[in-house]
Amino acid sequence: MSQTKVALVTGANRGIGLAIAKGLAKQNYHVLMGCRDINAAEKLVDKTDGKITPVTLDLSDADAIATCLNDIDQQYPKIDVLVNNAGVLEREELDQLSPEQLQQSMQVNALAPFALMQFFAPKMAKNRFGRIVNVSSGWGATSGMLEGPVAYAISKSSLNVMTQIIAKQYRKYLKVNAMCPGWVRTRMGGMAATRSPEKGAETAIWLAGLSNDGPTGEFFRDKKQIAW
Numbered sequence: 001m002s003q004t005k006v007a008l009v010t011g012a013n014r015g016i017g018l019a020i021a022k023g024l025a026k027q028n029y030h031v032l033m034g035c036r037d038i039n040a041a042e043k044l045v046d047k048t049d050g051k052i053t054p055v056t057l058d059l060s061d062a063d064a065i066a067t068c069l070n071d072i073d074q075q076y077p078k079i080d081v082l083v084n085n086a087g088v089l090e091r092e093e094l095d096q097l098s099p100e101q102l103q104q105s106m107q108v109n110a111l112a113p114f115a116l117m118q119f120f121a122p123k124m125a126k127n128r129f130g131r132i133v134n135v136s137s138g139w140g141a142t143s144g145m146l147e148g149p150v151a152y153a154i155s156k157s158s159l160n161v162m163t164q165i166i167a168k169q170y171r172k173y174l175k176v177n178a179m180c181p182g183w184v185r186t187r188m189g190g191m192a193a194t195r196s197p198e199k200g201a202e203t204a205i206w207l208a209g210l211s212n213d214g215p216t217g218e219f220f221r222d223k224k225q226i227a228w
């Protein structure tokens with residue numbers, strides 16, 4: 001009998017992250033729902049969702065991340081799937097963007113996913129199995145970079161490069177991919193967006209479940225490869 005796989009999803013208390021968490025739980029993963037407010041998160045899940053356990057995961061700085069990862073690792077030493085979903089969108093134009101806003105975007109959208117990959121990828125490799133999904137954006141693609149908000153484009157394009165580097169390093173047992181969920185109705189995307197959170201979550205859930213002959217080091221939207 002195969003063991004239940006454990007999936008950690010960051011920023012899983014709302015939006016696309018919540019839809020990814022619920023979607024994975026419906027596929028019988030035990031989902032660790034990464035969030036800053038664990039008490040609020042507990043109210044978001046019910047028994048019909050499957051097995052979802054909120055865990056505190058604050059990505060605001062390196063110390064907070066280290067503390068949270070240490071706690072998670074003590075309780076759940078084997079993580080099979082990591083979904084780096086948490087993100088922030090600073091909308092300031094280039095001439096208005098403050099160093100703090102750029103720093104915050106880099107921290108949540110790039111440095112935090114990197115820290116999590118650095119932490120979990122070697123453990124996954126030791127277990128000879130791992131799937132990492134980085135929730136990126138078309139605005140982080142080099143081809144789309146000139147269109148989106150500056151700090152967002154810089155941070156998501158960094159995440160895209162990290163995806164390729166980690167994928168190459170851990171090619172033997174891991175699948176490490178990035179994806180764009182499309183324009184999704186969340187606090188970030190706004191209510192005019194064309195997609196539901198569930199639709200936005202589909203490709204991430206698919207990448208989490210890739211078989212051993214699946215792709216790695218690639219960028220996807222709607223389960224189809226797109227250009228970096």
Ligand SMILES: NC(=O)c1ccc[n+]([C@@H]2O[C@H](COP(=O)([O-])OP(=O)(O)OC[C@H]3O[C@@H](n4cnc5c(N)ncnc54)[C@H](OP(=O)(O)O)[C@@H]3O)[C@@H](O)[C@H]2O)c1
Binds near residue numbers: 013014037084181185
């Ligand atoms: N919506 C879209 O149209 C769209 C398009 C392309 C890509 N994306 C990407 O999809 C992902 C999810 O976006 P969304 O639309 O679902 O956004 P959202 O509703 O604004 O949710 C963002 C999530 O990130 C978490 N987060 C932010 N800063 C954090 C921090 N310092 N530590 C821990 N968690 C933090 C939030 O937690 P709190 O509740 O604690 O703030 C929340 O759970 C993001 O990476 C985003 O860039 C979205």
